[in-house]
Amino acid sequence: MAFSATQTFAMEGVVTSIKPVHSLVAAIIDGTGEPQLLVKGAASPHTYTMRPSEAGMLEDAKVIFWVGEGIETFLEKPLDSLAGGAKVVTLSETPGITLLDMREGGAFEPHSHGDEEHDHEGEEAGHDHGEEHADHHHGHGKDMHVWLDPENARLMAREITSTLVEADPQNAATYEKNAAALDERLGKLISDTEKTVEPVRGKPFIVFHDAYHYFENRFGVEAAGSITVSPEQMPSAQRLQEIRDKVTELNAACVFAEPQFEPKFVNIVTEGTDARTGMLDPEGANIDQGPDLYFTLVGNLAKSLADCLSGAE
Amino acid sequence: MRPYLSSLAFGLALGLMPAQADEKAETAWRLFVADRHQPVVHVLDAAEGKIIESFPLESQGRLYATESGKTVFAVQADAGIAAAFATGIGMDDHGDHADLQVTEPKALGVEIAGKKPVHFVPHDGEIAIFYDGEGVVRLVREKDVLDGKPDIRSIATPAPHHGVAIPLGGHLVLSVPNKEDPSELPVGVRVVDASGAQVGEVAECPGLHGESASGHLVAIACETGLLIVKEEGGKPEIAHLAYGSGLPEDAKVSTLLGGKGLQYFLGNFGQKAIVLIDPEDENAFRLIELPFRRVHFAVDPVRPKFAYVFTEDGRLHQINVLSGRIVKSVGVTEPYSMDGHWNDPRPRIAVAGEEIMITDPLRGLIHALDAETLEKKRELITGGTPYEMVAIGGSGAVHD
Numbered sequence: 046m047a048f049s050a051t052q053t054f055a056m057e058g059v060v061t062s063i064k065p066v067h068s069l070v071a072a073i074i075d076g077t078g079e080p081q082l083l084v085k086g087a088a089s090p091h092t093y094t095m096r097p098s099e100a101g102m103l104e105d106a107k108v109i110f111w112v113g114e115g116i117e118t119f120l121e122k123p124l125d126s127l128a129g130g131a132k133v134v135t136l137s138e139t140p141g142i143t144l145l146d147m148r149e150g151g152a153f154e155p156h157s158h159g160d161e162e163h164d165h166e167g168e169e170a171g172h173d174h175g176e177e178h179a180d181h182h183h184g185h186g187k188d189m190h191v192w193l194d195p196e197n198a199r200l201m202a203r204e205i206t207s208t209l210v211e212a213d214p215q216n217a218a219t220y221e222k223n224a225a226a227l228d229e230r231l232g233k234l235i236s237d238t239e240k241t242v243e244p245v246r247g248k249p250f251i252v253f254h255d256a257y258h259y260f261e262n263r264f265g266v267e268a269a270g271s272i273t274v275s276p277e278q279m280p281s282a283q284r285l286q287e288i289r290d291k292v293t294e295l296n297a298a299c300v301f302a303e304p305q306f307e308p309k310f311v312n313i314v315t316e317g318t319d320a321r322t323g324m325l326d327p328e329g330a331n332i333d334q335g336p337d338l339y340f341t342l343v344g345n346l347a348k349s350l351a352d353c354l355s356g357a358e
Numbered sequence: 359m360r361p362y363l364s365s366l367a368f369g370l371a372l373g374l375m376p377a378q379a380d381e382k383a384e385t386a387w388r389l390f391v392a393d394r395h396q397p398v399v400h401v402l403d404a405a406e407g408k409i410i411e412s413f414p415l416e417s418q419g420r421l422y423a424t425e426s427g428k429t430v431f432a433v434q435a436d437a438g439i440a441a442a443f444a445t446g447i448g449m450d451d452h453g454d455h456a457d458l459q460v461t462e463p464k465a466l467g468v469e470i471a472g473k474k475p476v477h478f479v480p481h482d483g484e485i486a487i488f489y490d491g492e493g494v495v496r497l498v499r500e501k502d503v504l505d506g507k508p509d510i511r512s513i514a515t516p517a518p519h520h521g522v523a524i525p526l527g528g529h530l531v532l533s534v535p536n537k538e539d540p541s542e543l544p545v546g547v548r549v550v551d552a553s554g555a556q557v558g559e560v561a562e563c564p565g566l567h568g569e570s571a572s573g574h575l576v577a578i579a580c581e582t583g584l585l586i587v588k589e590e591g592g593k594p595e596i597a598h599l600a601y602g603s604g605l606p607e608d609a610k611v612s613t614l615l616g617g618k619g620l621q622y623f624l625g626n627f628g629q630k631a632i633v634l635i636d637p638e639d640e641n642a643f644r645l646i647e648l649p650f651r652r653v654h655f656a657v658d659p660v661r662p663k664f665a666y667v668f669t670e671d672g673r674l675h676q677i678n679v680l681s682g683r684i685v686k687s688v689g690v691t692e693p694y695s696m697d698g699h700w701n702d703p704r705p706r707i708a709v710a711g712e713e714i715m716i717t718d719p720l721r722g723l724i725h726a727l728d729a730e731t732l733e734k735k736r737e738l739i740t741g742g743t744p745y746e747m748v749a750i751g752g753s754g755a756v757h758d
């Protein structure tokens with residue numbers, strides 16, 4: 046780690062779980078170090094398995110930032126067994142943060158990351174597993190995709206800053222300065238995003254993964270429903286018909302998939318309906334990690350929504 | 359992406375708290391143990407340390423548990439049968455807690471017949487058994503086996519051979535026999551879709567033997583390195599990972615285990631070493647040398663950081679898979695020399711919650727070691743010659 050002009054000492058042992066969290070931490074720690082990232086590339090945090098070197102990172106960590114139970118499922122147990130020495134910051138528990146309930150029922154199919162269907166085949170029903178299960182995967186009924194509201198990101202950034210200041214008081218001035226710049230940039234992101242989505246407010250759309258409630262809530266757009274589809278397996282003919290009926294019934298202008306879905310696949314799902322298709326990337330799977338990722342991520346969400354919905358009737 | 363969680367949930371379910379106050383947290387572990395000389399499989403309750411049930415087989419059985427832990431198969435090559443048993447232990451992971459259901463173990467009455475079944479691969483809720491004598495793979499869904507109504511699908515390869523098949527999200531990865539001499543090990547793999555049609559090219563894998571799954575990867579061992587299979591865009595993508603330059607040249611992996619809770623593989627490498635593999639690391643292979651020849655090795659599904667190797671001097675070694683080092687070694691049995699036949703009865707390791715179980719075939723018992731300290735805690739008597747062993751269990755909430 047290079048020394049900066051002000052002779053600060055490097056801050057090491059800061060571990061982050063997913064790219065959006067890494068991005069915020071990287072912006073604040075800039076100049077004193079670089080946070081480590083567990084879920085890299087296009088991997089999904091919902092089904093991730095750590096490599097031994099990443100488990101080693103946890104063991105050596107001073108501070109670990111994660112969103113919390115329901116997003117980084119892979120971390121739940123290792124945090125107990127491996128991260129004994131580290132301060133663990135659960136960002137979904139940031140004071141003052143907006144926490145929304147999981148959307149369920151109506152046009153919203155149970156939140157799934159591809160494992161539910163599989164897990165529950167052949168299960169003898171001793172008690173009702175349907176709703177309870179979705180809850181348990183998402184932090185006791187709360188939607189955990191909290192970072193998709195930039196106002197939440199502002200509060201999370203404050204939590205990150207105070208944690209770093211406490212862990213490394215020598216570099217407090219750097220963290221405070223970075224945090225102020227980040228906050229200003231987040232403020233601008235919010236007003237820019239408002240402008241981008243303004244023209245398409247009220248146009249109904251459907252998502253493959255109900256992750257966008259926070260974004261919708263902040264910017265006044267609203268998904269009409271969600272469809273549970275596995276990225277690996279083409280739905281059956283019967284399921285395809287159900288999906289198309291639903292798209293028609295909800296009068297959806299756009300159906301949004303995520304990067305792990307092949308475009309061809311998405312087109313098949315909407316074939317024979319009037320809906321256009323688009324792509325949303327809530328975890329930054331296709332964006333390079335770093336301090337700018339968060340801004341690109343939110344900017345892309347706004348742009349994808351506006352592009353797809355503005356082309357529709 | 360893929361539902362690997364379900365396979366990991368099993369061992370990791372340990373230590374989860376019940377969801378509601380009116381639920382009790384309970385632990386249950388069972389050992390399935392096959393005798394080397396008698397065609398029988400015993401089921402032991404680990405806590406009681408006693409045989410609770412014995413099921414007759416038709417020939418020596420090799421034991422395999424499925425990912426869910428609900429089913430154990432005794433693959434009987436000589437009798438030409440793969441027989442299914444319900445373990446009586448069901449764990450359903452619900453994220454922040456797991457439900458535990460305990461019932462009697464029972465023979466499911468499902469016997470999948472064919473010439474010389476050997477390799478058994480459970481994956482994604484499907485089970486693939488390869489019948490060497492016919493070069494045919496038979497596929498069943500675990501759910502149907504548990505219902506006692508298996509819908510058996512067969513896919514033939516060009517020739518009888520010592521093959522393997524791996525179910526992978528609607529596709530099947532299938533060994534390609536050696537054209538000149540099918541009695542030699544397979545030379546590659548091909549992917550077929552649900553209709554049996556080939557997808558993509560044959561991936562070369564000379565001297566193929568050994569496969570395992572871990573995290574979002576499947577690995578297949580070859581003379582030249584490993585094939586690493588992952589699902590991209592709905593179909594398996596295969597890449598070759600050559601053995602690193604630091605490895606001895608006269609050895610290869612022919613047995614592979616996949617890490618549980620951490621994504622890594624452990625393979626044999628020559629008689630006196632194992633190799634720790636992180637396919638996504640720049641230096642993917644780390645050789646771990648052993649003081650004596652290797653008898654058996656196993657990964658710890660409960661404490662993902664550890665794996666174990668038993669050596670012919672009668673000692674168990676605990677490996678830290680983060681550092682790639684032996685961190686503890688203890689004497690467990692009298693020496694069991696690797697001289698002689700590969701199928702001679704020698705100790706086998708299985709992890710049952712807070713205990714490491716090791717069969718001691720010549721003494722007719724199983725040693726239970728404390729998983730933390732590796733101290734011997736007790737002996738479980740089976741009589742006969744206990745050999746192959748699998749442990750099934752976990753702890754979770756019991757709903758009244």
Ligand SMILES: [Zn+2]
Nearest residue numbers: 091158254256
């Ligand atoms: Zn999600």
Ligand SMILES: [Zn+2]
Nearest residue numbers: 476477520567
């Ligand atoms: Zn074999």
